Amino acid sequence: MNLTNPQRVLSGMRPTGQLHLGHLHGVLKNWVQLQHEYKCFFFVADWHALTTHYDDTSGINESIWDMVIDWLAAGVNPGEATLFIQSRVPEHAELHLLLSMITPLSWLERVPSYKDQQNKLSSKDLGTYGFLGYPLLQSADILTYRAGLVPVGEDQVAHVELTREVARRFNFVYGREPDFEERVKVAIKKMGKKNAKLYKELRRRYQEQGDSEALQTARALLEGQQNITIGDKERLFGNLEGSGKVILPEPNSLLTRAAKMPGLDGQKMSKSYNNTIALRSPPEEVEVALRTMPTDPARVRRTDSGEPEKCPVWQMHEVYSNDEIKSWVQEGCRSAGIGCIDCKQPVIDAVLNELNPLQERIKAYQEDRETVHAIIAEGCESARNEARETLEEVRQAMGLLYR
Ligand code: TRP
Ligand code: SF4
Numbered sequence: 001m002n003l004t005n006p007q008r009v010l011s012g013m014r015p016t017g018q019l020h021l022g023h024l025h026g027v028l029k030n031w032v033q034l035q036h037e038y039k040c041f042f043f044v045a046d047w048h049a050l051t052t053h054y055d056d057t058s059g060i061n062e063s064i065w066d067m068v069i070d071w072l073a074a075g076v077n078p079g080e081a082t083l084f085i086q087s088r089v090p091e092h093a094e095l096h097l098l099l100s101m102i103t104p105l106s107w108l109e110r111v112p113s114y115k116d117q118q119n120k121l122s123s124k125d126l127g128t129y130g131f132l133g134y135p136l137l138q139s140a141d142i143l144t145y146r147a148g149l150v151p152v153g154e155d156q157v158a159h160v161e162l163t164r165e166v167a168r169r170f171n172f173v174y175g176r177e178p179d180f181e182e183r184v185k186v187a188i189k190k191m192g193k194k195n196a197k198l199y200k201e202l203r204r205r206y207q208e209q210g211d212s213e214a215l216q217t218a219r220a221l222l223e224g225q226q227n228i229t230i231g232d233k234e235r236l237f238g239n240l241e242g243s244g245k246v247i248l249p250e251p252n253s254l255l256t257r258a259a260k261m262p263g264l265d266g267q268k269m270s271k272s273y274n275n276t277i278a279l280r281s282p283p284e285e286v287e288v289a290l291r292t293m294p295t296d297p298a299r300v301r302r303t304d305s306g307e308p309e310k311c312p313v314w315q316m317h318e319v320y321s322n323d324e325i326k327s328w329v330q331e332g333c334r335s336a337g338i339g340c341i342d343c344k345q346p347v348i349d350a351v352l353n354e355l356n357p358l359q360e361r362i363k364a365y366q367e368d369r370e371t372v373h374a375i376i377a378e379g380c381e382s383a384r385n386e387a388r389e390t391l392e393e394v395r396q397a398m399g400l401l402y403r
Pocket of ligand 1 (some may be wrong): 010011012013014044048138144150151152156288314
Protein backbone atom coordinates (compact mmCIF):
# COMPACT_ATOMS: atom_id res chain seq x y z
CA MET A 1 0.00 0.00 0.00
CA ASN A 2 1.55 3.24 -1.02
CA LEU A 3 -1.02 5.94 -1.08
CA THR A 4 0.49 9.37 -1.15
CA ASN A 5 -0.97 12.77 -1.32
CA PRO A 6 1.83 14.56 -3.10
CA GLN A 7 0.31 17.97 -3.10
CA ARG A 8 0.87 18.22 0.65
CA VAL A 9 4.26 18.96 2.11
CA LEU A 10 5.10 19.11 5.79
CA SER A 11 8.31 20.05 7.52
CA GLY A 12 9.35 21.23 10.94
CA MET A 13 12.31 22.90 12.57
CA ARG A 14 13.36 22.84 16.20
CA PRO A 15 13.62 26.18 17.98
CA THR A 16 17.03 25.57 19.49
CA GLY A 17 18.95 28.73 18.64
CA GLN A 18 19.97 31.19 15.98
CA LEU A 19 19.41 30.22 12.37
CA HIS A 20 22.51 30.37 10.18
CA LEU A 21 23.57 30.22 6.55
CA GLY A 22 23.31 26.43 6.65
CA HIS A 23 19.58 26.71 7.39
CA LEU A 24 19.14 29.36 4.72
CA HIS A 25 20.80 27.36 1.94
CA GLY A 26 19.96 23.87 3.16
CA VAL A 27 16.33 24.32 4.19
CA LEU A 28 14.69 27.72 3.78
CA LYS A 29 15.48 28.27 0.10
CA ASN A 30 13.99 24.87 -0.53
CA TRP A 31 10.83 25.71 1.42
CA VAL A 32 10.42 28.91 -0.55
CA GLN A 33 10.54 26.87 -3.77
CA LEU A 34 8.16 24.21 -2.48
CA GLN A 35 5.54 26.66 -1.32
CA HIS A 36 4.89 27.63 -4.96
CA GLU A 37 4.39 24.02 -6.01
CA TYR A 38 2.56 22.32 -3.13
CA LYS A 39 0.23 22.88 -0.24
CA CYS A 40 2.87 23.39 2.41
CA PHE A 41 2.76 23.20 6.19
CA PHE A 42 5.84 24.48 8.00
CA PHE A 43 5.95 24.37 11.76
CA VAL A 44 8.02 25.18 14.82
CA ALA A 45 8.74 21.83 16.47
CA ASP A 46 8.74 23.11 20.05
CA TRP A 47 7.86 19.77 21.64
CA HIS A 48 10.75 18.23 19.71
CA ALA A 49 13.09 20.74 21.30
CA LEU A 50 11.97 19.43 24.69
CA THR A 51 13.04 15.89 23.89
CA THR A 52 16.68 16.97 24.19
CA HIS A 53 16.40 20.34 26.02
CA TYR A 54 13.85 19.47 28.67
CA ASP A 55 16.12 20.68 31.45
CA ASP A 56 16.38 24.25 30.24
CA THR A 57 13.36 25.70 28.51
CA SER A 58 14.26 29.33 29.11
CA GLY A 59 15.37 30.01 25.54
CA ILE A 60 12.45 28.39 23.70
CA ASN A 61 10.11 31.36 23.63
CA GLU A 62 12.67 33.70 22.16
CA SER A 63 13.97 31.08 19.74
CA ILE A 64 10.47 30.49 18.42
CA TRP A 65 9.81 34.10 17.50
CA ASP A 66 13.32 34.67 16.18
CA MET A 67 12.95 31.60 14.03
CA VAL A 68 9.57 32.56 12.64
CA ILE A 69 10.87 36.02 11.81
CA ASP A 70 13.90 34.53 10.06
CA TRP A 71 11.61 32.27 8.01
CA LEU A 72 9.51 35.21 6.94
CA ALA A 73 12.56 37.33 6.15
CA ALA A 74 13.93 34.48 4.02
CA GLY A 75 10.81 34.53 1.89
CA VAL A 76 8.61 31.85 3.44
CA ASN A 77 5.23 33.30 2.60
CA PRO A 78 2.23 32.91 4.90
CA GLY A 79 0.01 33.63 1.91
CA GLU A 80 1.22 30.42 0.32
CA ALA A 81 2.23 28.14 3.19
CA THR A 82 0.65 27.45 6.57
CA LEU A 83 3.05 28.44 9.37
CA PHE A 84 2.34 27.23 12.87
CA ILE A 85 3.65 26.08 16.22
CA GLN A 86 3.36 22.40 17.04
CA SER A 87 2.14 22.74 20.62
CA ARG A 88 -0.71 25.00 19.51
CA VAL A 89 -2.16 22.03 17.64
CA PRO A 90 -2.65 19.51 20.45
CA GLU A 91 -3.93 16.93 17.95
CA HIS A 92 -0.26 16.09 17.31
CA ALA A 93 -0.05 14.85 20.90
CA GLU A 94 -3.27 12.90 20.66
CA LEU A 95 -2.18 11.14 17.49
CA HIS A 96 1.23 10.47 19.03
CA LEU A 97 -0.44 8.79 21.97
CA LEU A 98 -2.78 6.72 19.82
CA LEU A 99 0.04 5.62 17.53
CA SER A 100 2.14 4.66 20.54
CA MET A 101 -0.35 1.89 21.24
CA ILE A 102 0.53 0.06 18.03
CA THR A 103 4.24 0.90 17.79
CA PRO A 104 6.61 -1.85 18.88
CA LEU A 105 9.43 -0.65 21.13
CA SER A 106 11.97 -2.32 18.86
CA TRP A 107 10.97 -0.04 15.96
CA LEU A 108 11.95 2.97 18.04
CA GLU A 109 15.09 1.44 19.50
CA ARG A 110 16.48 0.70 16.06
CA VAL A 111 16.06 4.25 14.69
CA PRO A 112 19.74 5.24 14.15
CA SER A 113 19.46 8.68 15.75
CA TYR A 114 18.44 7.10 19.06
CA LYS A 115 21.84 5.57 19.87
CA ASP A 116 23.79 8.20 17.89
CA GLN A 117 22.38 11.17 19.73
CA GLN A 118 22.68 9.46 23.11
CA ASN A 119 26.38 8.98 22.42
CA LYS A 120 26.87 12.44 20.96
CA LEU A 121 25.06 14.25 23.77
CA SER A 122 26.45 11.99 26.46
CA SER A 123 26.47 14.79 29.05
CA LYS A 124 22.65 14.73 28.99
CA ASP A 125 20.46 11.96 30.28
CA LEU A 126 18.56 10.93 27.17
CA GLY A 127 17.27 7.71 28.66
CA THR A 128 13.83 9.26 28.72
CA TYR A 129 10.52 8.08 27.37
CA GLY A 130 10.14 11.33 25.41
CA PHE A 131 13.48 10.95 23.69
CA LEU A 132 12.85 7.36 22.66
CA GLY A 133 9.45 8.38 21.33
CA TYR A 134 10.47 11.48 19.44
CA PRO A 135 10.60 9.84 15.98
CA LEU A 136 7.05 8.68 16.61
CA LEU A 137 6.08 12.22 17.53
CA GLN A 138 7.51 13.17 14.16
CA SER A 139 5.37 10.47 12.55
CA ALA A 140 2.35 11.98 14.25
CA ASP A 141 3.35 15.43 12.91
CA ILE A 142 3.44 14.07 9.39
CA LEU A 143 0.34 11.89 9.56
CA THR A 144 -1.76 14.58 11.21
CA TYR A 145 -1.71 16.41 7.87
CA ARG A 146 -1.65 13.25 5.72
CA ALA A 147 1.36 14.77 4.03
CA GLY A 148 2.69 13.01 0.95
CA LEU A 149 6.11 14.65 0.90
CA VAL A 150 8.46 15.46 3.74
CA PRO A 151 11.53 17.53 2.90
CA VAL A 152 14.30 16.32 5.18
CA GLY A 153 18.05 15.95 5.36
CA GLU A 154 19.84 12.62 5.15
CA ASP A 155 19.70 12.12 8.92
CA GLN A 156 15.90 12.24 9.00
CA VAL A 157 15.10 9.72 6.28
CA ALA A 158 14.85 6.92 8.85
CA HIS A 159 12.10 8.86 10.60
CA VAL A 160 10.03 9.07 7.45
CA GLU A 161 10.61 5.35 6.96
CA LEU A 162 9.31 4.70 10.49
CA THR A 163 6.29 6.85 9.65
CA ARG A 164 5.53 4.67 6.65
CA GLU A 165 5.66 1.53 8.76
CA VAL A 166 3.46 2.98 11.46
CA ALA A 167 0.91 4.20 8.91
CA ARG A 168 0.86 0.81 7.25
CA ARG A 169 0.28 -0.88 10.56
CA PHE A 170 -2.44 1.57 11.52
CA ASN A 171 -4.30 1.02 8.26
CA PHE A 172 -3.89 -2.71 8.60
CA VAL A 173 -5.23 -2.83 12.15
CA TYR A 174 -8.00 -0.22 11.87
CA GLY A 175 -8.78 -0.11 8.17
CA ARG A 176 -10.83 -3.31 8.19
CA GLU A 177 -14.56 -2.93 8.31
CA PRO A 178 -16.97 -5.85 8.31
CA ASP A 179 -19.05 -4.30 5.53
CA PHE A 180 -16.07 -2.93 3.57
CA GLU A 181 -16.97 -4.52 0.21
CA GLU A 182 -20.52 -3.27 0.43
CA ARG A 183 -19.44 0.27 1.26
CA VAL A 184 -16.96 0.28 -1.59
CA LYS A 185 -19.74 -0.56 -4.02
CA VAL A 186 -21.89 2.27 -2.74
CA ALA A 187 -18.98 4.70 -2.89
CA ILE A 188 -18.17 3.76 -6.48
CA LYS A 189 -21.75 4.44 -7.49
CA LYS A 190 -21.59 7.90 -5.95
CA MET A 191 -18.87 8.89 -8.41
CA GLY A 192 -21.30 8.74 -11.30
CA LYS A 193 -21.47 6.30 -14.19
CA LYS A 194 -18.54 7.56 -16.22
CA ASN A 195 -16.08 7.86 -13.34
CA ALA A 196 -17.22 4.61 -11.78
CA LYS A 197 -16.47 2.78 -14.99
CA LEU A 198 -13.10 4.46 -15.32
CA TYR A 199 -12.20 3.65 -11.71
CA LYS A 200 -13.06 -0.03 -12.14
CA GLU A 201 -11.11 -0.23 -15.36
CA LEU A 202 -8.03 1.42 -13.84
CA ARG A 203 -8.22 -0.82 -10.78
CA ARG A 204 -8.42 -3.88 -12.98
CA ARG A 205 -5.40 -2.75 -14.99
CA TYR A 206 -3.40 -2.22 -11.83
CA GLN A 207 -4.44 -5.42 -10.09
CA GLU A 208 -4.24 -7.73 -13.09
CA GLN A 209 -1.33 -6.23 -14.97
CA GLY A 210 0.53 -4.31 -12.26
CA ASP A 211 0.09 -1.17 -14.35
CA SER A 212 1.37 1.50 -11.98
CA GLU A 213 0.40 4.30 -14.32
CA ALA A 214 -3.19 3.12 -14.02
CA LEU A 215 -2.77 3.28 -10.25
CA GLN A 216 -1.54 6.88 -10.43
CA THR A 217 -4.39 7.86 -12.73
CA ALA A 218 -6.93 6.22 -10.46
CA ARG A 219 -5.54 8.07 -7.44
CA ALA A 220 -5.74 11.36 -9.30
CA LEU A 221 -9.30 10.53 -10.27
CA LEU A 222 -10.18 9.96 -6.61
CA GLU A 223 -8.41 13.13 -5.47
CA GLY A 224 -10.58 15.10 -7.84
CA GLN A 225 -13.92 13.68 -6.65
CA GLN A 226 -16.12 16.26 -4.98
CA ASN A 227 -19.16 14.06 -4.38
CA ILE A 228 -17.75 11.50 -1.98
CA THR A 229 -16.77 11.77 1.67
CA ILE A 230 -13.23 11.43 3.03
CA GLY A 231 -14.18 8.04 4.45
CA ASP A 232 -15.32 6.83 1.06
CA LYS A 233 -12.15 8.11 -0.56
CA GLU A 234 -10.11 6.14 1.97
CA ARG A 235 -12.09 3.02 1.10
CA LEU A 236 -11.61 3.51 -2.61
CA PHE A 237 -7.90 4.19 -2.19
CA GLY A 238 -7.57 0.97 -0.19
CA ASN A 239 -9.74 -0.95 -2.62
CA LEU A 240 -7.46 0.06 -5.49
CA GLU A 241 -4.61 -1.82 -3.93
CA GLY A 242 -6.55 -4.60 -2.34
CA SER A 243 -6.24 -3.44 1.25
CA GLY A 244 -8.68 -2.01 3.77
CA LYS A 245 -9.30 1.70 4.23
CA VAL A 246 -6.27 3.94 3.90
CA ILE A 247 -6.81 6.29 6.79
CA LEU A 248 -3.20 7.42 7.13
CA PRO A 249 -1.35 7.56 3.81
CA GLU A 250 2.34 6.68 3.71
CA PRO A 251 4.58 9.71 3.12
CA ASN A 252 7.76 9.92 1.08
CA SER A 253 10.87 11.83 1.97
CA LEU A 254 11.98 14.58 -0.31
CA LEU A 255 15.74 14.74 0.00
CA THR A 256 16.95 18.30 -0.12
CA ARG A 257 19.32 18.65 -3.04
CA ALA A 258 20.75 21.91 -1.84
CA ALA A 259 24.32 23.06 -2.23
CA LYS A 260 26.41 21.90 0.69
CA MET A 261 26.95 24.91 2.90
CA PRO A 262 30.39 24.57 4.48
CA GLY A 263 31.04 25.93 7.93
CA LEU A 264 33.92 28.27 8.69
CA ASP A 265 36.17 25.25 9.16
CA GLY A 266 35.07 23.32 6.06
CA GLN A 267 32.92 20.82 7.98
CA LYS A 268 29.16 20.99 7.51
CA MET A 269 27.85 24.25 8.99
CA SER A 270 26.27 23.34 12.31
CA LYS A 271 25.82 24.90 15.71
CA SER A 272 27.38 21.89 17.37
CA TYR A 273 30.63 22.45 15.45
CA ASN A 274 30.67 26.12 16.38
CA ASN A 275 31.44 27.07 12.78
CA THR A 276 28.35 29.04 11.78
CA ILE A 277 27.54 32.44 10.39
CA ALA A 278 24.22 33.44 11.92
CA LEU A 279 21.67 35.16 9.71
CA ARG A 280 21.64 37.96 12.25
CA SER A 281 25.41 38.44 12.53
CA PRO A 282 26.39 42.08 12.15
CA PRO A 283 28.37 42.72 8.93
CA GLU A 284 31.57 43.48 10.83
CA GLU A 285 31.44 40.07 12.50
CA VAL A 286 30.72 38.30 9.24
CA GLU A 287 33.69 40.02 7.71
CA VAL A 288 36.04 39.07 10.53
CA ALA A 289 34.81 35.49 10.58
CA LEU A 290 35.43 35.07 6.86
CA ARG A 291 38.76 36.90 6.89
CA THR A 292 40.08 34.63 9.63
CA MET A 293 38.76 31.48 8.04
CA PRO A 294 41.43 28.79 7.62
CA THR A 295 42.66 28.13 4.07
CA ASP A 296 44.75 25.43 2.40
CA PRO A 297 47.38 24.77 5.10
CA ALA A 298 50.03 24.41 2.38
CA ARG A 299 49.79 28.14 1.65
CA VAL A 300 51.91 29.37 4.52
CA ARG A 301 53.40 32.30 2.64
CA ARG A 302 51.81 34.44 -0.04
CA THR A 303 54.24 32.94 -2.56
CA ASP A 304 53.25 29.32 -1.80
CA SER A 305 50.79 27.89 -4.27
CA GLY A 306 47.65 26.20 -3.02
CA GLU A 307 44.93 23.74 -3.96
CA PRO A 308 41.30 24.94 -3.80
CA GLU A 309 40.06 21.38 -3.24
CA LYS A 310 41.82 21.43 0.11
CA CYS A 311 40.42 24.79 1.15
CA PRO A 312 37.08 25.56 2.84
CA VAL A 313 37.01 28.99 1.16
CA TRP A 314 36.73 27.21 -2.16
CA GLN A 315 33.56 25.45 -0.94
CA MET A 316 32.14 28.90 -0.22
CA HIS A 317 32.95 29.93 -3.79
CA GLU A 318 31.05 26.86 -4.95
CA VAL A 319 27.97 28.25 -3.24
CA TYR A 320 28.38 31.93 -4.00
CA SER A 321 30.53 32.55 -7.07
CA ASN A 322 29.96 32.50 -10.81
CA ASP A 323 32.16 30.63 -13.27
CA GLU A 324 34.34 33.60 -13.96
CA ILE A 325 35.27 34.10 -10.33
CA LYS A 326 35.68 30.39 -9.84
CA SER A 327 38.27 30.09 -12.61
CA TRP A 328 40.04 33.16 -11.25
CA VAL A 329 40.31 31.36 -7.89
CA GLN A 330 41.42 28.03 -9.36
CA GLU A 331 44.09 29.61 -11.46
CA GLY A 332 45.23 32.23 -8.98
CA CYS A 333 45.45 29.80 -6.09
CA ARG A 334 47.42 27.15 -7.95
CA SER A 335 49.85 29.69 -9.41
CA ALA A 336 50.06 31.82 -6.26
CA GLY A 337 48.86 34.66 -8.47
CA ILE A 338 46.34 35.76 -5.83
CA GLY A 339 46.56 35.86 -2.07
CA CYS A 340 44.01 34.30 0.24
CA ILE A 341 42.73 37.69 1.31
CA ASP A 342 42.07 38.59 -2.36
CA CYS A 343 40.40 35.25 -2.81
CA LYS A 344 38.06 35.73 0.12
CA GLN A 345 36.85 39.16 -0.94
CA PRO A 346 34.20 38.01 -3.45
CA VAL A 347 32.82 35.59 -0.85
CA ILE A 348 32.68 38.31 1.77
CA ASP A 349 30.87 40.59 -0.68
CA ALA A 350 28.41 37.87 -1.65
CA VAL A 351 27.54 36.92 1.93
CA LEU A 352 27.12 40.55 2.95
CA ASN A 353 24.94 41.19 -0.10
CA GLU A 354 22.80 38.24 0.80
CA LEU A 355 22.47 39.14 4.47
CA ASN A 356 21.93 42.85 4.10
CA PRO A 357 18.36 42.79 2.70
CA LEU A 358 17.52 39.79 4.88
CA GLN A 359 18.55 41.68 8.00
CA GLU A 360 16.53 44.70 6.87
CA ARG A 361 13.45 42.50 6.68
CA ILE A 362 14.24 40.89 10.04
CA LYS A 363 14.40 44.34 11.56
CA ALA A 364 11.06 45.30 10.07
CA TYR A 365 9.38 42.19 11.49
CA GLN A 366 11.01 42.73 14.88
CA GLU A 367 9.41 46.14 14.98
CA ASP A 368 6.06 44.69 14.03
CA ARG A 369 5.56 41.76 16.36
CA GLU A 370 1.83 42.11 16.07
CA THR A 371 1.90 41.07 12.44
CA VAL A 372 4.13 38.12 13.27
CA HIS A 373 1.80 36.98 16.04
CA ALA A 374 -1.20 37.35 13.75
CA ILE A 375 0.47 35.27 11.03
CA ILE A 376 1.13 32.48 13.49
CA ALA A 377 -2.31 32.67 15.09
CA GLU A 378 -3.89 32.31 11.70
CA GLY A 379 -1.55 29.48 10.70
CA CYS A 380 -2.26 27.59 13.93
CA GLU A 381 -5.96 27.89 13.37
CA SER A 382 -5.89 26.61 9.84
CA ALA A 383 -3.46 23.80 10.74
CA ARG A 384 -5.75 22.84 13.57
CA ASN A 385 -8.73 22.58 11.26
CA GLU A 386 -6.84 20.10 9.10
CA ALA A 387 -5.65 18.22 12.17
CA ARG A 388 -9.15 17.96 13.60
CA GLU A 389 -10.39 16.31 10.43
CA THR A 390 -7.69 13.66 10.54
CA LEU A 391 -8.22 12.96 14.22
CA GLU A 392 -11.94 12.60 13.66
CA GLU A 393 -11.19 9.93 11.06
CA VAL A 394 -8.66 8.26 13.32
CA ARG A 395 -11.01 8.12 16.31
CA GLN A 396 -13.75 6.81 14.10
CA ALA A 397 -11.50 4.06 12.69
CA MET A 398 -10.36 3.10 16.18
CA GLY A 399 -13.89 2.94 17.53
CA LEU A 400 -13.40 5.92 19.82
CA LEU A 401 -16.29 8.05 18.67
CA TYR A 402 -18.74 7.36 21.43
CA ARG A 403 -22.13 8.51 20.36
N1 TRP B 1 13.00 16.09 13.76
C1 TRP B 1 13.26 17.18 12.85
C2 TRP B 1 14.63 17.74 13.16
O1 TRP B 1 15.16 17.50 14.21
C3 TRP B 1 12.22 18.26 12.99
C4 TRP B 1 10.86 17.73 12.71
C5 TRP B 1 9.92 17.44 13.63
C6 TRP B 1 10.30 17.41 11.45
N2 TRP B 1 8.79 16.96 13.05
C7 TRP B 1 8.98 16.94 11.71
C8 TRP B 1 10.77 17.46 10.15
C9 TRP B 1 8.16 16.50 10.71
C10 TRP B 1 9.95 17.02 9.13
C11 TRP B 1 8.63 16.55 9.41
O2 TRP B 1 15.17 18.44 12.32
FE1 SF4 C 1 41.88 28.90 -0.38
FE2 SF4 C 1 41.59 30.89 -2.06
FE3 SF4 C 1 43.70 30.78 -0.46
FE4 SF4 C 1 43.46 29.07 -2.47
S1 SF4 C 1 43.70 31.29 -2.62
S2 SF4 C 1 44.04 28.57 -0.36
S3 SF4 C 1 41.27 28.76 -2.50
S4 SF4 C 1 41.59 31.03 0.16
